[in-house]
Amino acid sequence: MEIFKNSCSLDCFDVCKIDVYKEDGKVVKLQGNKEHNLTDGFLCSKGLKHLNRLYDENRILKPLLKVGEGFKEISFEEALDILKNRLSEIKNSNSTNSIIHYSESGAGGLLKGIHDIFFNFLGGISTASGGTCWSAGCAAHDYDFGGRKTSDLDDMKNAKVIILWSRNPAITSVHLYKKLIEMKKLGVKIITIDFRTNETSVISDLHINVKGGSDGALALALCKMAFEHNLVDYNFSKNNIVGFETFKEYLDTITLDELLLDCGITKDTITKLLDYISLGNIMTFIGYGLQRYVNGGNSVRAIDALMSITGNVGKSGTGVFYSSKIYPQVLDRDPYKSSNFAKNSREFPITKFSEFVAENEIKAIFISKANPLNQLPNLNKTLEAYKSIPLKVCFDMFLTDTVKNSDLIIPVTNTLESEDIIYSSMLMPSLMYNEKVVEPLDYRMEEFEFFKELAKILDLKNYPQVSKTEYLNKVLAPLNINVEDLKKQDLNIEKGYIAWEDKKFKTPSEKIEIYSETALADGFEPMPIFMKATKGSDEYPIRLVTPHCKDSLFNQHVGDIDGISSIYLSTKNIENFQEGEIVIVSSQNGSILSQVKIDSNLKKDEAYIFMQWSKKQGNPNFLTNSLSSDIGGQVAYYDTFINIRKSIV
């Protein structure tokens, strides 16, 4: 049996290292690498399913062309020919920005991102700004610290308290969860702050059950109490914070009672939390859920402020971590300077996708590494806009809801069929080489090869007609390593690293900017303020939250799951329903069918449906609003309100 080195290409915090076992030309087993510090020999079910996906009988293996209501298989030559004709026409009319390219992170890998390079060489197109995942929090950290950094996870043992704020690693980052269990045994206190009792909160020393959309109010309440209880690090603040006094003055204008009312928690509860904070050495991991509100960026900025004024930034055992965005800054991800050719580039806010399509003459859309007709909000409207585009081209492995509504489908490789380099930007900054384990059915299923051919027949003269190794070596060049080096050993350039230890923040002032002139100049609040959580109406009284589930990552592989969506309701909310009953869930945007489940710890005016369902299974994005967060253009999915009715009266 041969063993190949690989790593998980899913958009996950952990980026596991995988041993791939091959026998008689077939992959037979995946196993977590035992030597890799974080992976520690095990993979989650999502990662293990790379193997199922490789040999899935429903996989798309040939290009498909829409004919009537169905598809017919065509050859790669025919698919390339169709694209050559359509793209030449668009390029010759100098209107390449009538093409949208929508891409997410469904398949990690530097070579899987080649679409962007191709479209730059084509002349520049339209792409979405903001995001469905984490962009409000990213913007918040950029204003506050000038960037995003995470300390080496080994530093967790130097913390006294670890706060998981809207983060549920038992489901979304199982290897971090394992480390938390180890830390707990060492005496580190674990606190979860989340709108629901979740799989991590049950092992925590304290769970703060905050109302959806009021995380910022909770952080401001803690800031106020930190001043009152002498927990502010004045020395650190004086030397490292811009806007400290202004922020303090602002806090004096709001009362603790109004903040606590918004959070839905009592003074006793917040005092318990403050008691833990008074222990010092606080490490906070912020999740992406709390920034999926219209006040999401403000909430992250308020948490950053709390951690900063209490001196929990830039020293061992402390930190406020959102992501580790290191490799995009140090790799040359555009080694052939394609951006110089992208003269027609433009952006539109992702929350305005439908409006952008309606108001502009969009001739084609290309989808890569994404399933927007599952992931975007307000899907009835999004679907209508999508269908109106004359040419819809989708790169995918399976018949997703987006594929079903597209005109031309290009099959792509599974991660085990592609050589690539994987990096994480979220938890641990590893750079890993992925070996090709088995050959794909056609070499053009590798996007790198497909776009090389398309560029050749379109006569894009400057397009890099080079080998993958040559390309990757140029990407790696700033690190003074090459593909051969990475084949021998993974790279982690932040081993032993303490985030912001040098106190040289990347803001204009080189300090933490609780008051940010940059934010003000961008038209936003310069510092975190009290932004109340939104409320439902008489018609739609219940807030709908759509968190991650354990079986799927942000709807990338919805085929992994069977069944119908479940809506979790409070016991106070189900007097008219039975557990297991199918109900109609409606918002102002549409309705779905869903099965009732009970979460006895939930608040009366909150409900949740995990993100994992296709259209026919009751995808909650047919209900969600296409609102934008305050900063960063994040889709504010969780500011959606619903009602529930019986499906059979």
Ligand code: SF4
């Ligand atoms: S999804 Fe995450 S935890 Fe699961 S195998 Fe992949 S990287 Fe590891």
